[in-house]
Amino acid sequence: MRVLVVHPGPAYSVADVYTGYANAFGELGCTVRGFNLDDRLLAYTNLDFDGVTLGFEDAVTIVSKELLGKCYEFWPDLIVIISGFFIPGFSWDLWKVRPHAIAIVMTESPYEDDKQIAVVERAEPTLTLVNDPINLDRYRDVAPRTYYMPQSYDHHLHKPDPNIDRDKDFCFVGTGFPSRRDFFEQVDFAAIDAAFGGLWKGLSDSSPLRQFFVHDPEDWYENADTTKLYQRSKISANLYRASRHAELEANSLDMARGWAMGPRELELAATGTFFLREPRGEGDMLLTMLPTFTEPGEFGDLLRWWLHHEKEREDAASRARAAVADRTFVNHARRLLALLP
Amino acid sequence: MITVLTATLPERGRLLAEAATSLARQTLPPAEWLVRFDHEKAGLVSVLNDLANHVQTPWLFQLDDDDLLEADHFETLKPFLTDDADIVYSWCTVEGQGVARTKFQCDFDPDRLRVDNFIPASACIRTALWQELGGHREPDWTTHPDWDFWVRALDAGARFRCVPIVTWRYRLGAWQHMSL
Numbered sequence: 001m002r003v004l005v006v007h008p009g010p011a012y013s014v015a016d017v018y019t020g021y022a023n024a025f026g027e028l029g030c031t032v033r034g035f036n037l038d039d040r041l042l043a044y045t046n047l048d049f050d051g052v053t054l055g056f057e058d059a060v061t062i063v064s065k066e067l068l069g070k071c072y073e074f075w076p077d078l079i080v081i082i083s084g085f086f087i088p089g090f091s092w093d094l095w096k097v098r099p100h101a102i103a104i105v106m107t108e109s110p111y112e113d114d115k116q117i118a119v120v121e122r123a124e125p126t127l128t129l130v131n132d133p134i135n136l137d138r139y140r141d142v143a144p145r146t147y148y149m150p151q152s153y154d155h156h157l158h159k160p161d162p163n164i165d166r167d168k169d170f171c172f173v174g175t176g177f178p179s180r181r182d183f184f185e186q187v188d189f190a191a192i193d194a195a196f197g198g199l200w201k202g203l204s205d206s207s208p209l210r211q212f213f214v215h216d217p218e219d220w221y222e223n224a225d226t227t228k229l230y231q232r233s234k235i236s237a238n239l240y241r242a243s244r245h246a247e248l249e250a251n252s253l254d255m256a257r258g259w260a261m262g263p264r265e266l267e268l269a270a271t272g273t274f275f276l277r278e279p280r281g282e283g284d285m286l287l288t289m290l291p292t293f294t295e296p297g298e299f300g301d302l303l304r305w306w307l308h309h310e311k312e313r314e315d316a317a318s319r320a321r322a323a324v325a326d327r328t329f330v331n332h333a334r335r336l337l338a339l340l341p
Numbered sequence: 342m343i344t345v346l347t348a349t350l351p352e353r354g355r356l357l358a359e360a361a362t363s364l365a366r367q368t369l370p371p372a373e374w375l376v377r378f379d380h381e382k383a384g385l386v387s388v389l390n391d392l393a394n395h396v397q398t399p400w401l402f403q404l405d406d407d408d409l410l411e412a413d414h415f416e417t418l419k420p421f422l423t424d425d426a427d428i429v430y431s432w433c434t435v436e437g438q439g440v441a442r443t444k445f446q447c448d449f450d451p452d453r454l455r456v457d458n459f460i461p462a463s464a465c466i467r468t469a470l471w472q473e474l475g476g477h478r479e480p481d482w483t484t485h486p487d488w489d490f491w492v493r494a495l496d497a498g499a500r501f502r503c504v505p506i507v508t509w510r511y512r513l514g515a516w517q518h519m520s521l
Contacts, residue, residue, distance in 0.1 A: 133506040137434060137443070140507075147413045148506050259505060281505065285421060326420075338368035339412050 001337070003030045004076035006067065007037040008083040012175070012199070013263055014107045016223055018082045020154050021105065024333035025080075033074050035067055037086060064091045076100055078340070083107055084119050092123040101340055103127040105149070110134045110258045111241060117142060127339055132260040147339055150282075151263040152329040153270045157224070160272035160321075161231045169193040169307055171233035173226045174264060176200025176217065180239050184209055186296035192303065195229055197221035230268055234313065235306055236275040237299070238265045261286070261324075269324045274317040276302050286323045289316040342422065343415065343465060344396045345374040348388035349406040356407045363409040363509075369416035372398045386486050390476040396468050403462045403487075407512045408433075414508040418465060426502040428494060430464035437513025445511060449503040451495055458488035460501075461511055466490075470499055 005022040008014045015038065026032045044059035054062075068091060071079065078101045081087060095102050102125040106116045109132035117135070120128050121142040128139060133148035140146050169192045174180065176198060184196075185208055196209055200217035203210060214229065215221055230236060240258060259281035268275045269287070276299060277283055279292045291306070293299040306313050345364065349357045357376070364374060375392045379385075393401060400422055404410070411417075414431070421429050432446040447459040454460065474497060480489035494501075 136507045140434075147411065148417060285502065285504075288425070323420075335368050335413070335416060 001030045001078060002074060002076045003032050003078045003080060004035060004071065004074055005032060005080045006035045006082060006084075006087075007039075008107070009038050009041055009086045011038060011220065013223070014083060016154070016263070017105060017107050017152070020152055020329035021080060021082070021333055021336075023154070023156075024152075024329035027330050028333055028337070033070070033076070035070055037063055037067070040066060041086065060086050060088055064088050067091065068094060071095075071098070071100065078103060078337075080105060080336070081123075081125075083116075084123060085115070087119075087123070089122060096124060101126040103129065103336060103340070105336075106130045107151075109260075113138070120146070126341065127336070129336065129339075132258050134257065134259050145339070145341070148260070149332055149335065150260060150327050151266050152327055152332045153263070153266045153324070155270070155328040155330065157227055158267045158270035164228070164231045166232055166234045167193075168195050168229070168233040170235045170237075170303060171195040171197070171229045172237050172239075173197040173221060173229060174239070175241070176203055177241055179241070181207070181209070183239060183296055183299075187303075188297075188300040192307075195233065197226060197229060227267065227271060230271045230273045233273055234310075235303060236268050236273050237293075238262060238268065238275055238277045240278055240280060266324050266327055269317075269320040270327075272317050272321050274306065274313045274320075276306075287320055289319045289323075342398055342419070343371045343400040343402055344398045344468075345371045345402050345404050346389055346392045346396070347374065347376045347404045347406055348379055348385050348392070349376065351378050351380065353406050360404060360406050360408060360410075363412075364404065366412045367410065367415050368413050369419060371402070371415055374404075384479075386477040386479055393468075393471055393476050396471075399468055400465050401468050401471060402465050405462060408463055409510040409512065411508045411510070417506055417508050418504060421502055421504050422465060425500060427467040427470045427499040428460075428464055428491070429502045429504060430460050431504040431506050431508040433461060433463070433509045433511040434507055435511045435513055437511075440513055446505070446507070447503070448505065449501045451501070454491055454495060454501075458483075458485055458491070460487075460491055462487035463509060463511075467499075470494060470497070473497065 003025045005018060007018045022032055022034050040063040041059055044054050044062055045056060047054055081104045083106060084104050104120060104123060104125045108116060109130045113135045117138055120139060128143045128146040129149035130139060130146060131151055136146060136148060194212045195214050196212040197214055198221050203217045240262060261282045265283060275290060276293050277290050291302050293302055375395055377388050377392055379388050418429060418431055435442045435444050445459060445461050474493050477486040477490055480486060483489055
């Protein structure tokens with residue numbers, strides 16, 4: 001099978017989904033081509049002809065014409081679009097009258113479900129996969145063949161590394177949403193060897209968290225570095241976006257209520273890294289071995305208790321790893337292919 | 342890991358074919374599908390109990406002949422069929438007039454279950470629990486043997502688990518609307 005995988009555009013964790021699926025289809029024996037929508041958009045939006053520049057919409061149009069050209073050149077059986085926010089209507093319309101199967105992999109449920117459902121309604125894809133099942137009925141109203149596909153991890157990258165000592169007490173990597181900043185600024189990290197990573201734009205110089213950053217918080221933190229940091233840490237944590245400031249970090253309060261585990265939880269579990277987690281439906285069923293927290297004070301107490309109980313910590317981390325073992329990109333790519341009509 | 346049980350009648354062959362198609366499309370097929378036509382009109386309880394006697398997997402699942410499974414039904418449920426659960430049910434969309442399509446999209450509530458049957462028959466049941474309770478029976482307090490089973494399971498200390506993902510379609514009145 002010939003599979004064309006289309007990059008979502010943004011460079012953060014959703015880009016890992018692109019790489020993960022592209023590699024996975026290759027491992028399954030498919031002939032795979034990627035379409036670097038991100039690089040092309042960047043190139044066109046940075047063009048400057050003596051002060052004349054391209055608007056973003058024009059850049060999207062040009063890149064999309066290139067994508068259609070790629071389709072004609074490669075003639076894929078299946079086009080896998082990651083998120084599809086930067087695919088214009090004329091591309092969807094053309095694909096509807098061409099024989100390619102179209103699969104859209106949505107990665108921002110439930111926070112962006114309104115926007116994602118609008119894309120799916122416009123695109124009429126062969127298959128839609130969503131990373132949280134909360135609004136599955138709403139998707140199926142416009143695209144009957146919509147399924148919940150859990151987040152995935154790369155089994156080549158996300159695994160324990162016996163050659164790396166867990167010399168850090170605690171690490172956290174993720175975007176510095178206001179809810180996370182407020183939460184961690186209230187945690188007592190005294191005598192804890194902590195490390196923070198991720199894009200934390202606007203973090204004030206006086207923030208007590210700044211001392212813990214292993215890079216410039218105004219820049220991205222690479223996925224490979226994130227994995228290494230997980231492998232070096234005794235304990236990490238998962239905080240869902242919008243769990244506290246829903247009005248700021250999701251389209252609406254309704255959109256903030258999620259059920260599925262997030263990608264960081266999977267990656268942490270897969271690397272054998274113990275972590276504290278916020279309660280949420282799926283994790284509460286599958287990751288019962290990992291403690292939950294709701295308040296900063298409680299978080300600090302849990303952090304200290306588990307730091308001093310190495311055997312219990314390692315046992316829980318091992319069981320968490322087993323619980324998510326099959327959630328790899330390869331397994332999910334196989335499932336995607338099986339779901340095609 | 343799981344055996345599917347279906348009791349049906351000869352005149353419901355078309356419905357059964359549709360259910361079979363949905364089963365054949367599973368991305369994770371069940372270990373076995375046991376189907377019996379109730380030629381002698383022995384009744385659903387009798388047929389299901391007899392079929393269940395042949396189950397050799399840790400879990401069983403009743404598929405009514407008018408139900409349709411989404412293609413990922415069993416693959417979605419598999420991670421939740423763990424040692425700490427005895428009855429695992431997912432959500433369905435009700436198709437048919439007069440009933441809200443979300444009627445069976447309810448979180449587990451043991452108190453409510455004693456007064457309201459919000460779990461359809463199409464749930465995964467640990468085979469050992471089925472055997473312990475003697476399967477279905479013709480209850481004298483309700484016309485729904487599946488509800489009676491859930492309540493007896495509650496009394497026996499069974500652990501219920503709700504997976505709030507819509508993985509199948511409950512076709513209300515499909516039999517009446519079927520064009521022969």
